[in-house]
Amino acid sequence: MTNLQTDILVVGAGMVGASAALGLAQQGYHVSVLEPSPQHEVDYQGAYDLRISAITTDNIRMLDELGVWSELKSLRVQPFNQLAVRKEGQNWLTMGNADKPAVLGYMIENNVLQYALLKALQRHPLIEVIETSVDRLNSEQGWALTDSGQRIEFSWVLGCDGAQSKVRQQSGIGVAGRCYGQSCLLTIVQCTDPVAAKTWESFAGNGEIHAMLPLQGNQACLIMYGSGQQVATWQASQEQLQEALNARFSREIGDFTLLSHGSFPLTRQTALNYVRQRTILLGDAAHTIHPMAGQGVNLGFRDVRKLLAVLQGMDMADPEAEVVTRRALGHYAVARRADNELMAQAMDSIAWGFQRNTGAVPTARNLVLAALQRFKPGRTILSAYASGVWKI
Structure with a gap:
């Protein structure tokens, strides 16, 4: 068994995990990324992948700041x-x-975006990508064992390993939700x-x-x-x-x-804690919503942006700064839960409002739509909100 020490362990090199790893490395942290199936190649001249995301302009700016967009825009984006x-x-x-x-925004295949992000991870001197999965994890003590037999000690671990997150489960974080x-x-x-x-x-x-x-x-x-x-x-x-x-x-x-x-x-699902012990959850590991408006990955990217913002200028790896770090992470958790739950409820409410055909709902819906058809500033505000140009 080999040992590795790192500032931050990121589990999952999907779109959210890879973006978080890049942003944290740009802030000077040593980052180890665990991913059993990295996107080493992609045929963007061939058939389209079924997994396609509508990435909004605010998150395109983040990809540009991470140094990914200049290469990504030369691939297959619409x-x-x-x-x-x-x-x-x-x-x-x-x-x-x-x-x-x-x-x-831009329509981007998930595998194309993952490919561009992986290349950026591999280029960064402070990032190590390890092709394996988590076997066991102790968030309180700050260590993980991988399927390949490696022990990794960390200051913090980011769970970016999807809706069935093993990091979330082994950190003792429950979920609430419904089908x-x-x-x-x-x-x-x-x-x-x-x-x-x-x-x-x-x-x-x-x-x-x-x-x-x-x-x-x-x-x-x-x-x-x-x-x-x-x-x-x-x-x-x-x-x-x-x-x-x-x-x-x-x-x-x-x-x-x-x-x-x-x-x-x-399904709709939300983690009961976004931050617990030394675990920080982002993306689908923290929340999943109805994909009706294509907001899932955009919410995950906004998790990344908020995390990077609250940690700017701090030293997460310094034990003496832990109180300040936890206060910042508390702000991350509160802010992101509010935005994610608002979007999830908005998607459910919109679907309910459009599908309801009895009572006063159809009349109210038609009045709102008619008013928006006539009121251009209202449509401008809605498009700015949907594309991430402006947020509440």
Whole structure:
């Protein structure tokens, strides 16, 4: 068994973990990153990956500050300048301007972003990437054992290892949440006509949600949310899925051919503690929300930005500064929980408001949408909030 000492151990080199590791190394910390399956290569000339994120402009700025964006933007990324939403059968509420486009964000494949981040990790002299997983972890005493037999001693550990986080579990941090009773079906399609640089969502009266993400090369990611049984029925055959997609999307994007598809169940989950002992949770390890508006990874990136901001100018590895460090981490936990829970509740409320078809809700919804259609400053504020240009 070999021993390693590090200032900060980051478990998980996904988009959030890799970004946090880079930012902390830029602040002068020695960082060790555990990742069993790093994204060593990517074929961005080939088929699109099903996992695609709409990265908002505030988080693009963070990637630029981390030294990743200059390389990433030369790979396969697709800007979008409009957001639109509607109740099916009614007019679109569109935010952003197609005539004078200001980029609200970029569609980026998760594996492309992970690839660019991994290359940046490998270049940094204060970062060591170890291709292994955590076997055991003692957050209170500050050590971890890896599957490869290495013992790592750390001042702090960052749990960035996803919704089923082993770091969270072994740090004794519980979760609260619920299953939505829905699944998300992702598809990549090849369109006959050009695809506008606009992402949109349409709420059907039967509880389904349909969404479109624009991609390069006249391709698009089409998304349908429905019950688990519905999704299984849609995926029963290639022909059946193509037919279901045609019925829901052809009127908006014209003819298209199905290239690939996949699905996953939807859950909402939040960790009971973001910080406990020497553990700090970020991204899906701390919170998962309904992916309806594509805010999951953006919230994770905002966790990273807030953590880096509260730690600026501090020395987390200095035992004498631990009281000050814990006070800063307490501020991180409070601020990020408030923003994450607000977004999670907003997604649930929007879905409820659009899918409710009885009582006073439809009248109120129509009044709000009509007012926003007439009040351009309101749409500008909403687009700025959604793209991260402005936050409460």
